[in-house]
Amino acid sequence: MASARTVGIGRKNKKKKKKFRTRKICLPDYTTLFQAATMDGRTVFTLAEVASHDNRNDCWLIIEDKVYDVTKFLEDHPGGDEVLLSSTGKDATNDFLDIGHSSAASAMMEEFYVGDIDSSVIPAKGEYIPPKQPLYNQDKTLEFIIKVLQFLAPLVILGLAFGIHIYTKTT
């Protein structure tokens, strides 16, 4: 009996499935394919997608490979809204760390977390290489000679004048 019922239900389901297949067309969401992908329950954004949220009404930041929607925080941010707006469209990690934000600030960030960034799409930070030649001319010899001459010239003129005066007086 049980097996007969099972067979019956199976047939019904088979019919329903056929109906569904013929009527509904399932297409992938191409927008999400190009903009964001879901991996292990996390949303992974591309830099282009995050960079498009760059204004007062919609402001996203990338800090340590995580994406934060700080739109609602703009007015309350103790450092002001301008700094947050100027940190959009790039990896703002250094900006954030350079300020020396408190642990309270870091704890607040969780509230604004919206996903992760595909770190492979962020341009690598160039390593700073100091110039081999100093940027200014360190050879100060000429400068020194000019300064000495500037000091000596009035003394020489004074000496000459004094000498002429003595000479004319004696003759």
Ligand code: HEM
């Ligand atoms: C989700 C991201 C951020 C959160 C939650 C956040 C939060 C905070 C908080 C709570 C403070 C008060 C001081 C402290 O507790 O450390 C602060 C100050 C400040 N923040 Fe942020 N911040 C964020 C991102 C940024 C970014 C990207 C910049 C870019 C430069 C920035 C610049 C500043 C500045 C300039 C101050 C003022 C520091 C001072 O007056 O000494 N913040 N922020």
